[in-house]
Amino acid sequence: MRYLLFPVLLIFLWSCETKKEAKTGNFSTHFENTKGAETATYLQVIDFYIRIAKEFPQVNIQTIGETDSGRPLHLVTLNPESDFNFQKIRQEKLVIFINNGIHPGESDGIDASMMLFRDYATGKIELPENTVIVTIPVYNVGGALNRNSSSRANQEGPASYGFRGNAKNYDLNRDFIKNDSKNAKTFAQIFQLVKPDIFIDTHVSNGADYQYTLTHLFSQHDKMAAPLGRYLDKQWRPGIEKTLEASGEAITPYVNVYNRPPDNGFSQFMDHPRYSTGYTSLWNTLGLMIETHMLKPYKDRVAATYLMLKTIIEYSASESTTIKELRNKAFEEQLQLKNYPIRWELDTTRNRMLEFRGYQADTLESQITGLPRLKYNREKPFTKQLPYRDHYIASDSVSIPKAYLVPRSWDNVKEKLDLNNVTYTVLQRDTTMTVASYRITDYKTGTSAYEGHYPHFDTRTESRIITRTFGEGDLLIPTAQPAMRYLMETLEPTAVDSFFNWNFFDTVLQRKEGFSSYVFEDAAIELLEENPELAADFREKQQSDQEFAANPYAQLEWIYERSPNYEAAHLQYPIYRLLK
Numbered sequence: 001m002r003y004l005l006f007p008v009l010l011i012f013l014w015s016c017e018t019k020k021e022a023k024t025g026n027f028s029t030h031f032e033n034t035k036g037a038e039t040a041t042y043l044q045v046i047d048f049y050i051r052i053a054k055e056f057p058q059v060n061i062q063t064i065g066e067t068d069s070g071r072p073l074h075l076v077t078l079n080p081e082s083d084f085n086f087q088k089i090r091q092e093k094l095v096i097f098i099n100n101g102i103h104p105g106e107s108d109g110i111d112a113s114m115m116l117f118r119d120y121a122t123g124k125i126e127l128p129e130n131t132v133i134v135t136i137p138v139y140n141v142g143g144a145l146n147r148n149s150s151s152r153a154n155q156e157g158p159a160s161y162g163f164r165g166n167a168k169n170y171d172l173n174r175d176f177i178k179n180d181s182k183n184a185k186t187f188a189q190i191f192q193l194v195k196p197d198i199f200i201d202t203h204v205s206n207g208a209d210y211q212y213t214l215t216h217l218f219s220q221h222d223k224m225a226a227p228l229g230r231y232l233d234k235q236w237r238p239g240i241e242k243t244l245e246a247s248g249e250a251i252t253p254y255v256n257v258y259n260r261p262p263d264n265g266f267s268q269f270m271d272h273p274r275y276s277t278g279y280t281s282l283w284n285t286l287g288l289m290i291e292t293h294m295l296k297p298y299k300d301r302v303a304a305t306y307l308m309l310k311t312i313i314e315y316s317a318s319e320s321t322t323i324k325e326l327r328n329k330a331f332e333e334q335l336q337l338k339n340y341p342i343r344w345e346l347d348t349t350r351n352r353m354l355e356f357r358g359y360q361a362d363t364l365e366s367q368i369t370g371l372p373r374l375k376y377n378r379e380k381p382f383t384k385q386l387p388y389r390d391h392y393i394a395s396d397s398v399s400i401p402k403a404y405l406v407p408r409s410w411d412n413v414k415e416k417l418d419l420n421n422v423t424y425t426v427l428q429r430d431t432t433m434t435v436a437s438y439r440i441t442d443y444k445t446g447t448s449a450y451e452g453h454y455p456h457f458d459t460r461t462e463s464r465i466i467t468r469t470f471g472e473g474d475l476l477i478p479t480a481q482p483a484m485r486y487l488m489e490t491l492e493p494t495a496v497d498s499f500f501n502w503n504f505f506d507t508v509l510q511r512k513e514g515f516s517s518y519v520f521e522d523a524a525i526e527l528l529e530e531n532p533e534l535a536a537d538f539r540e541k542q543q544s545d546q547e548f549a550a551n552p553y554a555q556l557e558w559i560y561e562r563s564p565n566y567e568a569a570h571l572q573y574p575i576y577r578l579l580k
């Protein structure tokens, strides 16, 4: 028997070896087959992952939800233990979620992720055993199908690629709160299913020229839960930077300048919740966007993205316990918060020096305009210390109510709450409560179309305590839940990306009734006679405001607005705050 065992074992080992080689060989990507000149088409990407999932039991591909293109989204998961139940996985492992092709013209992450998943699946590189990786291979399906070779005007390859706008021409990286696209609605469902510890969104930057292939755009740490944000700033980001540098690839923060060289320094981009990482950080998920540099060759950009993804995965795996603990702590501690910061301003007093590898910026005379133009001189690279500002300070905050009350008629709000796994109770009978009520006292509106909206900004409110009867079917939403930050950012009208600012409640901004001056004159006299205080205020305004004194309609309007005829719904914010 002994004699026989050796040849059998050898044959077995030999066949394993050839099978492994064959497996790797069969799964070359379109990017590799074209020597880095081309990115895979949408169908090639999906076909690739289906083939990988068929061959390797540790890879799972599933379709979820809809996109505006009419096609579903795909979710690919790689777990060496072949368990794809997220509820279970996240108890045991670090879950890292990579989103690709939100801007399909910026395809680097699409190709890099295909190779990365393949290499982990085949064992070419080893996925840390405490880690599971998940990807949406192509998020903007409609944009990816709308392939062209011209819309990325300043980008060095690939030969052709998808378009930034989705099937309805939305920029999906502005849609994480307003959810106009089916893609964003499905993303919310996927995010709530996966609940990742870490989120990565892959992009290619526009803007200045410099030596780096890679830049990073980490979620703004000051606006995250304190211990988690501090960890991101002091440990996680520097750890990833150092590990990457040790592998021979330098990285710099996203060079946040427009039409000027970065020579005098720059500041961190503020990722409000409309953006991917701004949204995912509302659930205390550590996150960043990878932004490769448009002017570097495609092949190098994909290789750098691959290395960056691998570095984040491996470094984070080594920090898994700390990350899990800090995230849990963030969810616990947010239950104790009394106030929530609602507006942020760059802290211009705090700089840190950044060693920056740039190119000399020359000012030449433009042959087109005859005016000065900027030109980077790649023959003159430099390394110098630049001031970099990455601290923001809260310039305004609101108290966190015990609960919000949303009348059932606002089903556009309810839909978003459901997508985001928000828990609430539905009132079973009419209930009278003492609540804080907002009146919109001021707001400005953009004058050009932005992502299907004319959003409001600089919104101001005044609050008063009222007693109001809420009806059966209205929603009572406690803030003591994992979605607390999401609730504050969307339901507080003064928050930058509030539902109010995204035009959800524009009907309350318009008055539905009015008055005829000649009729209201008599009622106005009576009203002033009955209210001496109002009459005194009116005379005072008449005397102090010449324009007002010369405008009879404005004067009647002033009285009308203070009369019982004036409609309560006008400028009344329709969501209420239960304070205790």
Ligand SMILES: [Zn+2]
Pocket: 103, 106, 202, 203, 204
């Ligand atoms: Zn982008």
